[in-house]
Amino acid sequence: EDQVTQSPEALRLQEGESSSLNCSYTVSGLRGLFWYRQDPGKGPEFLFTLYSAGEEKEKERLKATLTKKESFLHITAPKPEDSATYLCAVQAGLGTYKYIFGTGTRLKVLA
Amino acid sequence: EAQVTQNPRYLITVTGKKLTVTCSQNMNHEYMSWYRQDPGLGLRQIYYSMNVEVTDKGDVPEGYKVSRKEKRNFPLILESPSPNQTSLYFCASSFRAGGSYEQYFGPGTRLTVT
Numbered sequence: 001e002d003q004v005t006q007s008p009e010a011l012r013l014q015e016g017e018s019s020s021l022n023c024s025y026t027v028s029g030l031r032g033l034f035w036y037r038q039d040p041g042k043g044p045e046f047l048f049t050l051y052s053a054g055e056e057k058e059k060e061r062l063k064a065t066l067t068k069k070e071s072f073l074h075i076t077a078p079k080p081e082d083s084a085t086y087l088c089a090v091q092a093g094l095g096t097y098k099y100i101f102g103t104g105t106r107l108k109v110l111a
Numbered sequence: 112e113a114q115v116t117q118n119p120r121y122l123i124t125v126t127g128k129k130l131t132v133t134c135s136q137n138m139n140h141e142y143m144s145w146y147r148q149d150p151g152l153g154l155r156q157i158y159y160s161m162n163v164e165v166t167d168k169g170d171v172p173e174g175y176k177v178s179r180k181e182k183r184n185f186p187l188i189l190e191s192p193s194p195n196q197t198s199l200y201f202c203a204s205s206f207r208a209g210g211s212y213e214q215y216f217g218p219g220t221r222l223t224v225t
Contacts (some may be wrong), residue, residue, distance in 0.1 A: 034213070043115075043201050044154070044215030087154065091212060097142055097161050098169060099214070103153035 002027040003042050006088050006102035013109050016077045021105045023088030024070040031094075035064050036087040038104070044087055047073075078109045113138045115217035117202050123223045124192055132187045132220050134202030142205045142212055143185040144169070145177065147198040148219075154201070160185055192224045 003026045025033065032051055036044035048057045054108055057064050061082065063074040063076040073086055088102040115136045124130055136143065144159040146169075147156030160179040174196055176188040185204075189196060200220045205212040 032212070036214075041219070043203075043218055044214075046213050046215065049213055063196045089154075096167070097144065097212065099144065099154075099156050099159075100170075101146075101154040103151065 002090070002092055002100050003088055004088055004100050004102040006086075006105050008105060009103070011108070013075075013078055013107070015045070015079055015109055015111050018076045018078070020075070021073040021086055021107070023073070023102055025088075025090050026069075027090050027092035027100070029092050029094060031093040032089045033066055033106060034089045034091070034099075035062075035071070035073055036089065038085045038087055047086075051070075071101050075107070078107075080109045083107055083109045112204050113215075115202055115204050117200075117214055117217040117220050119220060120218065121221050123225065125225055126193055127202045130189050130192060130222075132189075132200060132202075132222070134187065134217060135146050135183050136185075136202075136204040136215070137183065138215065139182065139205060140204035140206050140215075141182070142207070143179065144203045144205075144214065145185070145187045146201045146203065147171065148201060149198050157187070157200075160172075161216070172204070192222075194224050196222065198222060 007022045035047040038044045049065040053068045085104040085106045087104045118133045146154045155171045158177040160166045183201040202217040203214040205214040
């Protein structure tokens with residue numbers, strides 16, 4: 001069964017304290033792994049797509065990496081405005097548009 | 112402005128009273144999807160559409176219907192809502208980027224069924 005697991009569920013960091021969020025997945029025929037950011041009361045906002053093991057993408061203080069079993073979202077020197085829930089999702093299977101989301105990591109960055 | 116819109120944003124209804132949540136996108140995206148988000152369960156896909164008149168079930172389709180008669184619109188229909196359909200609903204649309212699809216989400220519809 002296709003599955004996406006994120007850890008930790010919640011994370012509190014001091015401003016400037018770098019850390020990583022984990023997304024482990026079990027899918028058949030991975031077509032893409034996605035990271036989204038969700039602020040309270042809003043829809044998820046697209047951050048990154050990763051397609052194959054070894055791929056990395058960066059955006060400001062965020063860097064996403066992918067292996068054959070998991071993805072990491074590295075946050076370097078976070079700021080309070082980085083506080084949000086970070087969601088990982090996979091798209092798997094040919095000829096479908098099925099998405100499977102993890103339950104997210106709630107990040108709180110303290111000033 | 113490129114966006115996905117949903118209406119209504121908030122809805123309180125009673126068990127069994129048919130309702131429709133509308134979703135519209137102005138980006139000419141082929142692909143659209145509906146999700147529900149519940150605490151501890153994350154986002155779960157209800158239905159998706161890969162083109163006009165082409166729809167398919169996601170992971171939790173029971174109790175829901177959809178239609179895609181026009182490219183821009185993808186309404187979600189609850190024929191006989193029940194309390195277990197109380198949830199936060201999101202519509203999303205996407206285009207194909209490389210081998211996969213980057214989704215753009217609407218602002219959400221909070222539905223309460225009493």
